[in-house]
Amino acid sequence: MHTKQTVRYICEHYQSGNHYYYKQELITHDTWQNPSSIQWSAKRPITSKTFRVKEKEGYKTITVKINKAPAEVLLFSKRKQSV
Secondary structure: OOOOOOEEEEOOOOOOOOOEEEEEEEEOOOOOOHHEEEEEOEEOOOOHHHHHHHHHOOEEEEEEEEEOOOOOOOOOOOOOOOO
């Protein structure tokens, strides 16, 4: 079980208006007494409802705005293959 100090909730907000929600936990690869072995786990997807509930409960929440350029659409023309 993680405490408010060992877990964080992340909201990624994209220019398109999409929101993606994640949870991260502090983990160790050795012991908690070895600070160099402590790191954040991989982001695990959660629902927006979970994010809002945890935010109200006082857990650490982070909102990140992702500013990526939209994908470029490439058009390919169909060519007839000769037999």
